Amino acid sequence: MKARSSIKEQIQRVREQAIVAAVNRLLATKGYDAMTVDEVAAEAGLAKASLYKLFTSKEELAGAAMVGVLDRALAFVDGLRAQAQEAADSGSPVAALDQLKAVTRWAMQTQLEGEMPSLPAQNSHLSASLQSNDAYMDRLISLSNRLSIWIAEAQTSGQLQARFPAELVLYTLFARACDPVVALLKESGQYTHGQIIDWVCSTTFDGLAGTRPVA
Amino acid sequence: MKARSSIKEQIQRVREQAIVAAVNRLLATKGYDAMTVDEVAAEAGLAKASLYKLFTSKEELAGAAMVGVLDRALAFVDGLRAQAQEAADSGSPVAALDQLKAVTRWAMQTQLEGEMPSLPAQNSHLSASLQSNDAYMDRLISLSNRLSIWIAEAQTSGQLQARFPAELVLYTLFARACDPVVALLKESGQYTHGQIIDWVCSTTFDGLAGTRPVA
DNA sequence: GTCTATAGGTCGATAGAC
DNA sequence: GTCTATCGACCTATAGAC
Numbered sequence: 001m002k003a004r005s006s007i008k009e010q011i012q013r014v015r016e017q018a019i020v021a022a023v024n025r026l027l028a029t030k031g032y033d034a035m036t037v038d039e040v041a042a043e044a045g046l047a048k049a050s051l052y053k054l055f056t057s058k059e060e061l062a063g064a065a066m067v068g069v070l071d072r073a074l075a076f077v078d079g080l081r082a083q084a085q086e087a088a089d090s091g092s093p094v095a096a097l098d099q100l101k102a103v104t105r106w107a108m109q110t111q112l113e114g115e116m117p118s119l120p121a122q123n124s125h126l127s128a129s130l131q132s133n134d135a136y137m138d139r140l141i142s143l144s145n146r147l148s149i150w151i152a153e154a155q156t157s158g159q160l161q162a163r164f165p166a167e168l169v170l171y172t173l174f175a176r177a178c179d180p181v182v183a184l185l186k187e188s189g190q191y192t193h194g195q196i197i198d199w200v201c202s203t204t205f206d207g208l209a210g211t212r213p214v215a
Numbered sequence: 216m217k218a219r220s221s222i223k224e225q226i227q228r229v230r231e232q233a234i235v236a237a238v239n240r241l242l243a244t245k246g247y248d249a250m251t252v253d254e255v256a257a258e259a260g261l262a263k264a265s266l267y268k269l270f271t272s273k274e275e276l277a278g279a280a281m282v283g284v285l286d287r288a289l290a291f292v293d294g295l296r297a298q299a300q301e302a303a304d305s306g307s308p309v310a311a312l313d314q315l316k317a318v319t320r321w322a323m324q325t326q327l328e329g330e331m332p333s334l335p336a337q338n339s340h341l342s343a344s345l346q347s348n349d350a351y352m353d354r355l356i357s358l359s360n361r362l363s364i365w366i367a368e369a370q371t372s373g374q375l376q377a378r379f380p381a382e383l384v385l386y387t388l389f390a391r392a393c394d395p396v397v398a399l400l401k402e403s404g405q406y407t408h409g410q411i412i413d414w415v416c417s418t419t420f421d422g423l424a425g426t427r428p429v430a
Numbered sequence: 431g432t433c434t435a436t437a438g439g440t441c442g443a444t445a446g447a448c
Numbered sequence: 449g450t451c452t453a454t455c456g457a458c459c460t461a462t463a464g465a466c
Contacts, residue, residue: 008453033335037438037439046455047454049455049456049457050453052440120246120335122246123246154425160425164417165405168400169423171399175399180390181387181390200383203387205423208375208376208420209312210370210377251464253464263466264431264466273464273465
């Protein structure tokens with residue numbers, strides 16, 4: 001009995017992943033409002049009714065996709081932390097600013113690959129649902145905390161403008177992760193992903209302005 | 216007869232303006248998808264049927280609001296141009312970069328006042344509708360052209376990074392005009408509008424990074 | 431005030447596993 | 449033969465359109 005149950009659970013797990021992957025793609029391409037549950041079911045290859053056995057609402061689907069991307073972000077961040085620890089142990093510490101840049105580049109790469117789900121900024125119902133989604137909030141706070149440590153370090157050491165509230169920096173990084181500029185440049189089709197990432201990362205950290213004489 | 220017709224037209228005009236103002240507010244606060252035509256009619260103080268005499272679809276309403284904000288932007292830009300012309304005539308030319316900053320600040324101010332209608336970036340149907348909306352496209356191109364002149368000037372004179380495609384700069388300015396960071400900082404309630412504008416303008420042009428030694 | 435289409439959400443028939 | 453998972457068909461409310 002135990003074994004069968006486990007197999008069933010695994011099958012269910014695979015299906016859930018297929019659904020979340022479908023939601024992720026659809027959120028990345030069409031956005032939340034244009035995404036229909038029927039489409040999700042079709043892409044994931046099951047009936048809508050079956051889908052509703054696993055997820056009780058469209059909002060929960062969105063939440064699951066966001067949990068997925070936040071988990072990937074956290075995994076990436078933890079990888080960076082581990083690498084930085086090693087590097088520091090062998091005497092060549094990594095600057096906090098470089099960690100923040102690496103995360104930003106990862107987010108843009110993810111967006112360029114069509115794997116960054118993005119939700120409408122203004123949708124009170126959906127935000128409310130997400131804010132009462134513990135799995136989502138847990139990841140969001142974890143990620144924010146990890147980034148905030150780097151932000152504080154970088155501000156203390158002068159790598160980031162210390163006059164900005166840390167909140168501003170954090171919000172800016174989150175906003176750039178789904179910056180429409182990336183999507184627009186991608187659509188234009190004239191540039192490589194590498195160029196787009198370099199440029200938008202550069203505008204984020206160094207701004208649009210040219211090098212001015214010391215004022 | 217002529218007079219009555221003119222009066223009717225004027226009344227119609229006032230109604231149209233009331234409708235567009237309502238759409239503008241709703242787009243700024245709830246976004247396109249969450250906005251219902253019923254709400255627009257209610258806010259504008261007329262029956263939905265009457266509204267459909269003046270605007271044939273929800274998309275057209277959105278288009279009208281966008282035309283409105285683009286017209287205001289164009290008016291602001293033309294004001295800047297006129298001032299700059301005067302200043303140049305009296306021997307103190309205005310830097311193109313400062314003009315771009317002024318427009319950016321205007322946009323953020325508009326957003327903070329809840330007067331910046333913003334549409335979902337990803338909505339193929341709506342984009343298609345807008346792109347076939349001549350009034351909208353005309354304004355969009357006019358504004359882009361005027362900004363592009365300043366961008367070219369600022370790049371030539373080294374006030375803006377010349378290595379960036381002008382397109383990147385233009386898109387970035389448009390994107391910052393409805394930057395979610397502004398909305399998030401506003402929501403937090405901890406900062407004045409002036410602070411928010413200064414900070415986001417600063418991150419846009421000078422970036423998040425601190426002043427580093429020459430590398 | 432009415433019509434209609436769409437899309438979120440449910441239910442009962444069916445089929446396949448044990 | 450029973451039990452449960454699955455899916456087509458269905459319901460209904462909302463919102464655009466007239």
